Amino acid sequence: xxxxxxxxxxxxxxxxxxxxxxxxxxxxxxxxxxxxxxxxxxxxxxxxxxxxxxxxxxxxxxxxxxxxxxxxxxxxxxxxxxxxxxxxxxxxxxxxxxxxxxxxxxxxxxxxxxxxxxxxxxxxxxxxxxxxxxxxxxxxxxxxxxxxxxxxxxxxxxxxxxxxxxxxxxxxxxxxxxxxxxxxxxxxxxxxxxxxxxxxxxxxxxxxxxxxxxxxxxxxxxxxxxxxxxxxxxxxxxxxxxxxxxxxxxxxxxxxxxxxxxxxxxxxxxxxxxxxxxxxxxxxxxxxxxxxxxxxxxxxxxxxxxxxxxxxxxxxxxxxxxxxxxxxxxxxxxxxxxxxxxxxxxxxxxxxxxxxxxxxxxxxxxxxxxxxxxxxxxxxxxxxxxxxxxxxxxxxxxxxxxxx
Amino acid sequence: xxxxxxxxxxxxxxxxxxxxxxxxxxxxxxxxxxxxxxxxxxxxxxxxxxxxxxxxxxxxxxxxxxxxxxxxxxxxxxxxxxxxxxxxxxxxxxxxxxxxxxxxxxxxxxxxxxxxxxxxxxxxxxxxxxxxxxxxxxxxxxxxxxxxxxxxxxxxxxxxxxxxxxxxxxxxxxxxxxxxxxxxxxxxxxxxxxxxxxxxxxxxxxxxxxxxxxxxxxxxxxxxxxxxxxxxxxxxxxxxxxxxxxxxxxxxxxxxxxxxxxxxxxxxxxxxxxxxxxxxxxxxxxxxxxxxxxxxxxxxxxxxxxxxxxxxxxxxxxxxxxxxxxxxxxxxxxxxxxxxxxxxxxxxxxxxxxxxxxxxxxxxxxxxxxxxxxxxxxxxxxxxxxxxxxxxxxxxxxxxxxxx
Numbered sequence: 122x123x124x125x126x127x128x129x130x131x132x133x134x135x136x137x138x139x140x141x142x143x144x145x146x147x148x149x150x151x152x153x154x155x156x157x158x159x160x161x162x163x164x165x166x167x168x169x170x171x172x173x174x175x176x177x178x179x180x181x182x183x184x185x186x187x188x189x190x191x192x193x194x195x196x197x198x199x200x201x202x203x204x205x206x207x208x209x210x211x212x213x214x215x216x217x218x219x220x221x222x223x224x225x226x227x228x229x230x231x232x233x234x235x236x237x238x239x240x241x242x243x244x245x246x247x248x249x250x251x252x253x254x255x256x257x258x259x260x261x262x263x264x265x266x267x268x269x270x271x272x273x274x275x276x277x278x279x280x281x282x283x284x285x286x287x288x289x290x291x292x293x294x295x296x297x298x299x300x301x302x303x304x305x306x307x308x309x310x311x312x313x314x315x316x317x318x319x320x321x322x323x324x325x326x327x328x329x330x331x332x333x334x335x336x337x338x339x340x341x342x343x344x345x346x347x348x349x350x351x352x353x354x355x356x357x358x359x360x361x362x363x364x365x366x367x368x369x370x371x372x373x374x375x376x377x378x379x380x381x382x383x384x385x386x387x388x389x390x391x392x393x394x395x396x397x398x399x400x401x402x403x404x405x406x407x408x409x410x411x412x413x414x415x416x417x418x419x420x421x422x423x424x425x426x427x428x429x430x431x432x433x434x435x436x437x438x439x440x441x442x443x444x445x446x447x448x449x450x451x452x453x454x455x456x457x458x459x460x461x462x463x464x465x466x467x468x469x470x471x472x473x474x475x476x477x478x479x480x481x482x483x484x485x486x487x488x489x490x491x492x493x494x495x496x497x498x499x500x501x502x503x504x505x506x507x508x509x510x511x512x513x514x515x516x517x518x519x520x521x522x523x524x525x
Numbered sequence: 526x527x528x529x530x531x532x533x534x535x536x537x538x539x540x541x542x543x544x545x546x547x548x549x550x551x552x553x554x555x556x557x558x559x560x561x562x563x564x565x566x567x568x569x570x571x572x573x574x575x576x577x578x579x580x581x582x583x584x585x586x587x588x589x590x591x592x593x594x595x596x597x598x599x600x601x602x603x604x605x606x607x608x609x610x611x612x613x614x615x616x617x618x619x620x621x622x623x624x625x626x627x628x629x630x631x632x633x634x635x636x637x638x639x640x641x642x643x644x645x646x647x648x649x650x651x652x653x654x655x656x657x658x659x660x661x662x663x664x665x666x667x668x669x670x671x672x673x674x675x676x677x678x679x680x681x682x683x684x685x686x687x688x689x690x691x692x693x694x695x696x697x698x699x700x701x702x703x704x705x706x707x708x709x710x711x712x713x714x715x716x717x718x719x720x721x722x723x724x725x726x727x728x729x730x731x732x733x734x735x736x737x738x739x740x741x742x743x744x745x746x747x748x749x750x751x752x753x754x755x756x757x758x759x760x761x762x763x764x765x766x767x768x769x770x771x772x773x774x775x776x777x778x779x780x781x782x783x784x785x786x787x788x789x790x791x792x793x794x795x796x797x798x799x800x801x802x803x804x805x806x807x808x809x810x811x812x813x814x815x816x817x818x819x820x821x822x823x824x825x826x827x828x829x830x831x832x833x834x835x836x837x838x839x840x841x842x843x844x845x846x847x848x849x850x851x852x853x854x855x856x857x858x859x860x861x862x863x864x865x866x867x868x869x870x871x872x873x874x875x876x877x878x879x880x881x882x883x884x885x886x887x888x889x890x891x892x893x894x895x896x897x898x899x900x901x902x903x904x905x906x907x908x909x910x911x912x913x914x915x916x917x918x919x920x921x922x923x924x925x926x927x928x929x
């Protein structure tokens with residue numbers, strides 16, 4: 122199902138990070154569904170969370186904690202989102218944190234909880250407590266088992282590493298993510314964790330997470346729906362002898378680039394594994410007056426059911442692109458200045474089908490499993506890119522049968 | 526496919542309105558695809574059009590004309606939208622108007638054009654000219670053939686009449702509409718025509734069209750996509766001896782109510798015939814701080830692919846409703862005050878599944894072919910209702926195969 126989703130290969134360990142998994146049996150008992158990640162003392166953590174007004178209990182707990190004690194562990198479960206569970210949901214999340222804290226002998230406030238799965242159902246805390254005990258027993262350097270344990274409707278794990286050399290020291294950046302539906306910007310993925318073994322000061326870490334979120338997770342949309350549980354965590358353990366103290370430090374740009382690459386790669390893999398996806402589509406809008414305007418048009422195209430079904434059908438339906446561009450809310454847009462390319466094929470120019478264009482050209486591009494939709498609005502210099510997938514029978518099937 | 530779409534029954538003729546159809550063969554030659562409507566001298570017309578920046582050529586022509594000469598005729602074709610066709614599209618629309626004007630001996634500026642169908646393809650004007658000649662030969666009181674000739678992917682015609690007695694005179698209101706996809710507010714239907722034989726002063730007519738649009742066509746969404754061609758026209762011929770000169774006139778409220786009922790009934794029928802629809806769903810949001818806020822939540826629910834696929838599956842998935850409510854952009858929403866009913870079943874209260882609720886209750890409601898989703902935000906007194914349908918395999922099928 123997924124569109125060229127690369128297998129997880131050769132993940133680099135991150136010094137100061139240990140990962141353990143177990144099968145708590147939250148929803149099924151076939152594979153691991155619980156992860157405990159631990160961090161060396163002195164680790165710094167930054168987080169970005171869903172914009173939903175219906176924040177899940179673990180998100181509420183994480184946001185309360187991030188201003189307090191330095192995090193020493195994450196506890197992550199799949200199969201149940203612990204969302205729309207009210208004050209009890211918060212208590213349940215706290216109980217999981219307490220168990221981790223006891224087993225690791227760290228303060229409860231240093232443990233951050235994350236959940237993904239069904240909404241509105243209470244967490245089976247006893248099962249999770251037993252799972253936590255087992256996962257703590259299995260803490261190791263290898264992230265690979267965890268990349269699978271955080272999956273829900275994902276067809277495969279998503280993880281990637283980068284290595285950068287800073288001041289002669291090998292610094293590792295490794296990230297993993299899950300998410301395949303309910304995916305939309307303002308935080309796009311359900312859960313993503315990126316860690317490095319460099320030491321990074323809080324100001325630099327904040328900037329790195331904001332920028333890598335903006336260029337990665339906030340540039341994807343599968344169905345325009347935003348989860349209650351979205352969380353992206355950036356972890357810097359400082360276990361290697363490299364410190365980034367200011368944005369002017371020599372290593373800042375190199376590390377920021379590596380983290381940005383990992384975030385973008387994870388974001389794209391989430392789209393490649395979009396529910397029912399058969400195409401991976403890059404939508405680039407240029408000639409806009411502002412980044413905001415470019416994004417508005419790009420997202421309207423990326424989220425239009427009529428455009429997405431045309432993508433599924435490999436149908437170069439210029440009318441649907443017009444429709445989406447037209448309803449994106451760009452005030453004063455002059456259709457006579459709008460052009461559309463599918464990869465290198467010019468479909469429309471000056472708001473009309475280009476004289477040179479043939480349907481066969483457009484259909485040939487859209488039959489590819491990856492292609493680019495390029496729209497120029499002809500009214501400014503701003504340009505933005507988002508990634509999306511098509512809308513297939515299987516999207517309906519997956520989401521109509523999710524709980525049945 | 527359609528959900529309880531009533532057959533068109535006993536349409537009342539509107540004095541001063543004549544309707545003729547023909548098969549111009551725009552896209553196929555099996556059924557009529559061209560309509561000419563003519564209006565008695567003195568007829569007043571008001572119109573509401575798509576908010577798209579990519580307005581189709583006929584919309585551009587209509588909007589130019591509505592401030593000028595009193596309209597004497599409409600020419601409507603299905604099979605080709607004459608949208609994204611640039612200046613030539615405007616010329617093509619003008620040529621159709623010219624032909625109608627010649628045949629009827631009225632000024633060209635008194636003829637308004639409307640098109641619906643494929644976007645980005647030039648209108649076959651010669652075919653339309655021959656079709657116009659034939660339709661003018663067949664002008665009659667009966668709207669019935671026209672209700673079919675304006676259809677595109679519609680599975681059946683949509684038309685309804687109301688009779689009101691004002692000052693002892695029988696006044697008729699008859700309307701027809703087409704539209705089954707690319708349906709979203711800010712004008713919802715592709716094409717809708719409502720006429721009465723009362724005389725209505727321009728100020729009253731404007732108010733009637735604004736109100737009936739707001740409560741009818743602007744309260745529906747099938748896929749959130751807005752057409753380039755949406756047009757809703759309200760016609761008052763004055764052929765009967767009843768005149769509405771001010772909003773204080775005795776007949777004003779009665780006529781406005783009849784027109785509003787016709788508009789709402791047509792709007793709901795468009796949803797009943799939504800592409801691939803298997804459910805007709807009323808979404809009511811109450812307890813909002815403003816009408817705008819209530820509508821934002823109602824539309825987010827009505828347009829969420831995850832909610833719509835759950836509707837298709839008859840799955841009372843509280844999590845997806847939470848998700849949609851949460852992402853609707855209501856600042857400061859307190860989830861602990863939100864409740865959800867499916868018809869009379871209380872699914873959630875205080876932001877959580879209600880203690881009394883069982884999945885079987887919710888599933889029983891959602892298995893109905895018509896049901897109501899009622900959300901209370903618990904923060905104000907505003908309430909709004911929109912109508913929508915579910916998202917089925919057939920929506921994908923219809924839209925993936927539309928041109929192939």
